[in-house]
Each structure stands twice: as structure tokens, then as C-alpha cells.
Amino acid sequence: MIFREWIAALPKVELxxxxxxAIPYDALWRLVxxxxxxxxxxxxxxLRGRLEYRDFxxxxxxxxxxNQFIREYDDFEMIAEAVAADLAQQNVCYAEAFYSPRDFAKTGxxxxxxxxxxxRGLDKVAEIEVALVADLIRDFGPDSAxxxxxxxxxxRDQGVIGIGIGGSEQDFPPEPxxxxxxxxxxxxxxxxxHAGEAAGPASVWGAIRTLQVDRIGHGTRAVEDAELLDYLSETGTPIELCPISNVCTGVIQSIGEHPIGEYLRRGLTVCINTDDPKMFHNTLVDEFDQLRTHHDVTTEQTKALLESAIESSWMAADAKIARLSxxxxHEMWNVEPT
Ligand SMILES: [Zn+2]
Structure with a gap:
């Protein structure tokens, strides 16, 4: 059993x-x-070729x-169903997914x-559960948020469980x-x-001390501050790592530069995620495969990362136990891939 097939078969969680x-290309093309x-x-x-970036x-x-190609409520329903179906097909069984409704406010x-x-769109796909996390978008400022x-x-009854701030971290710090x-x-x-992606450790400290976040998105540049790494290790604050995304947006130059090795050595609580998989042309299988290749992440460490995603999620305690079980x-759990 080769590694990619092994990780593809296991039930996975995205946070x-x-x-x-994450809109599949054919669905986005329909809107174009x-x-x-x-x-x-x-x-x-x-369209696919247009999705390459010089920098963040x-x-x-x-x-x-x-986003200009998403204009009507029916478009949101269609893309949500397409994303859920695409994830389910990859054996992603649960996701806590951002959506950015404020991006569309000017369309009315x-x-x-x-x-x-x-x-409505997400619920059409029974094989996956998707909880929503609203991105309040830092670029629009705190009043808009x-x-x-x-x-x-x-x-809230629509399965919205959390909030976050994405957008231009380098220009809009967390404190406001x-x-x-x-x-x-x-x-x-x-x-x-989102913290420690397009800005440095001060932004991560701001998210922790001022916003008192439950989880850190990315946290890549936390590696620049030893005191911060000690804090993250001691508190077990979960970090949603997105290694391939960081390469695509120029946060790091290559997967080999990603600090995951240091984070695992220090015992930080981390999980692996794709961020914007159709904009970065990545999957969770690619993420784990790259970490195995470039960081010698072992099968045992991979299994711990899969468990960590469940434990770091915001699902109810009994649901976590059920997902872990x-x-x-799973028939692949005790198989050693090559
Ligand atoms: Zn993100």
C-alpha cells in the first residue's frame, strides 16, 4: 500500500x-x-492557470x-454543494470551513x-458534515466586523459555530x-x-493576548520567536498549519522551509489543512505526502496529526469520541504504508 493511497482512504478532518x-474548477467555470x-x-x-501568485x-x-463570479444566492448553494461533494470524494468526513459573506455585501x-x-448546498451531501466559520475580514475594519x-x-442555527479574521494580515493587525x-x-x-502568515510573531501574540483565540490559523512565522513557541507548547493552543498554501503565497520558499519539524519536536498542537485547495491546486493527500517527503514525517506522526485535527475541532465531546473511533x-489504520 503506497502512502498516498493509504492517507486517501482514511477519514480526514479539515479545520x-x-x-x-475550494470551488471545483468545473463549478467555478459554470459561473464564469x-x-x-x-x-x-x-x-x-x-481559469486554472490564472490561479498562481507572485506574493500574498x-x-x-x-x-x-x-469572487466577482459569485453573484446570486443560487451560486452560493451550487458552490457549497460542489465543495462538499469534492471533499467527501476525498474522504474528508468533517470540516470547519470559513466563508466570507462580507466580501459580497456590495452586491446587495x-x-x-x-x-x-x-x-442548503452543504446539506445536500450526506457523506460529510461541514460546520461554518464566518471570516469577518480584517480589511473592512472592526465596525464592519x-x-x-x-x-x-x-x-447560528445554520451551523455557524465560529468566527475568524482573514484578509491582509500585514496591513490590519488583530488588536482593533x-x-x-x-x-x-x-x-x-x-x-x-489568521496569524503568523503574512505578518510576524507580534500578530500571533496579538491574536492570543488581545483576541484570546481558541486556535491560530497558520502560525507559520511563530517560529521566529522562541518565547512564543514555549507559550504555544505550554498551553497546547491548536495551530491550523497550511504548508502548501504558505509556499504558494510566498510566506516560505519551499515545503522544506516550513517549521513543522520544529513544531513537532517541541510538542506543539498542530493539524494539517489545505486553506484554499482549488486556488493552490492541493489536497490533504498532497499535504501529508509532501510532509513525509520533505520533513520525514513518520506514519505514527501522520496518525497523530489526523487525531489532532479531531481533538482540536469545535465539535461536541461525544462527536470527537465517535470520530476518533x-x-x-478503519481498516487502513494499522496498515504500514510504503
Ligand atoms: Zn486561510
Whole structure:
């Protein structure tokens, strides 16, 4: 049994995945055609080719460009179903997925109806459970985030379990969002923040001390601060690592440079994620395969990373036990891949 087949067969959990960055190419192409296309986009292959980045700001620019093809509630339902089906086909059984409804506010679409449309689409795929995490988008500032949070409260019954801030971390530090995070906790939401991706350790400290997040998104550049690594190790704060994403956006130059080796040695709580898999052309299988190749991550460590994703999730305690049992009793669990 080769490693890629082994990891593909096992049930997997994703905790850092953006729904609008995970749209299968044929589904996104359907939207490009629906809205009259783009002269520079003659084919689905050209669309795929457009999804390459010089650096992190260029990635954000491309993200915004891509979103122009999502315009109606039906589009959200369609992409949500397509993403869920694509993940289920890869044996991803549970995901806590970001969606960014504020990106679409200027189109006149409301946060609540976008949320309901996403939920309708996700629920069409029985093989996977997807909980929603609203990205309040730091670029729009804390007032916009506070307003979005109030709207979000009304649709908690749509399986919205948490909030986070993504976007241009290098330009928008976490501290101004402290009150929004406090309020989110009062409403019962769990919290994370992109930190240590496009900015350095100070941003991770801000997410921890000021926002008091439950999890850190990326945390790649936490490696630059030994005191921070000690803190993360002592507290066991979960970090959602996204190694291939970090290469694609220029945070690191190659997978070999990713700090996962250091994090595992120090006993940090980490899990592996794809971030925006159709924008980075990656899968969870690719992520684990690359870590095995470039960081000598062993089979035992891979299994621990799969368990860590379940334990770091925001699912209920009994659901975690059930997911762990499903994983450990899988026919592949005790197979040693080559
Ligand atoms: Zn992300």
C-alpha cells in the first residue's frame, strides 16, 4: 500500500478551509460562463492557470477577482454543494470551513441569506458534515466586523459555530478587533484568527493576548520567536498549519522551509489543512505526502496529526469520541504504508 493511497482512504478532518477557495474548477467555470466570462479566460484550463501568485497581496487580489463570479444566492448553494461533494470524494468526513459573506455585501446580498444558501448546498451531501466559520475580514475594519457579527447571531442555527479574521494580515493587525471577539464569545461562537502568515510573531501574540483565540490559523512565522513557541507548547493552543498554501503565497520558499519539524519536536498542537485547495491546486493527500517527503514525517506522526485535527475541532465531546473511533477502527489504520 503506497502512502498516498493509504492517507486517501482514511477519514480526514479539515479545520482551515475557505469554501470560496475550494470551488471545483468545473463549478467555478459554470459561473464564469453564466456571467459572460472574461476575454482572457477562454477555457477552464485558462481559469486554472490564472490561479498562481507572485506574493500574498497578489493572492488577495486574485481572491477578490474570483469572487466577482459569485453573484446570486443560487451560486452560493451550487458552490457549497460542489465543495462538499469534492471533499467527501476525498474522504474528508468533517470540516470547519470559513466563508466570507462580507466580501459580497456590495452586491446587495445579505449575510443571513448567503449563510442559508451555503447551508442548503452543504446539506445536500450526506457523506460529510461541514460546520461554518464566518471570516469577518480584517480589511473592512472592526465596525464592519461588529455589524456582521450581529447579523451572524441570527443564523447560528445554520451551523455557524465560529468566527475568524482573514484578509491582509500585514496591513490590519488583530488588536482593533478585541471587542468584536469578546462579543462573539458572549454569543457562543468559537474563535480563531489568521496569524503568523503574512505578518510576524507580534500578530500571533496579538491574536492570543488581545483576541484570546481558541486556535491560530497558520502560525507559520511563530517560529521566529522562541518565547512564543514555549507559550504555544505550554498551553497546547491548536495551530491550523497550511504548508502548501504558505509556499504558494510566498510566506516560505519551499515545503522544506516550513517549521513543522520544529513544531513537532517541541510538542506543539498542530493539524494539517489545505486553506484554499482549488486556488493552490492541493489536497490533504498532497499535504501529508509532501510532509513525509520533505520533513520525514513518520506514519505514527501522520496518525497523530489526523487525531489532532479531531481533538482540536469545535465539535461536541461525544462527536470527537465517535470520530476518533471511526478513524482508529478503519481498516487502513494499522496498515504500514510504503
Ligand atoms: Zn486561510
Amino acid at each position: 482551515h478551509l475557505h469554501l470560496e477557495g 460562463e453564466k456571467y459572460g466570462g472574461d476575454e482572457e479566460l477562454p477555457s477552464v484550463e485558462a 497581496p497578489h493572492f488577495i487580489e486574485t481572491w477578490i477577482w474570483k 446580498l445579505t449575510l443571513s441569506e448567503i449563510t442559508r444558501a451555503m447551508r 461588529a455589524q456582521a457579527l450581529d447579523e451572524l447571531r441570527e443564523v 478587533f478585541a471587542a468584536v471577539y469578546d462579543r462573539a464569545r458572549c454569543f457562543g461562537f468559537r474563535t480563531n484568527a 471511526q478513524l482508529r477502527t
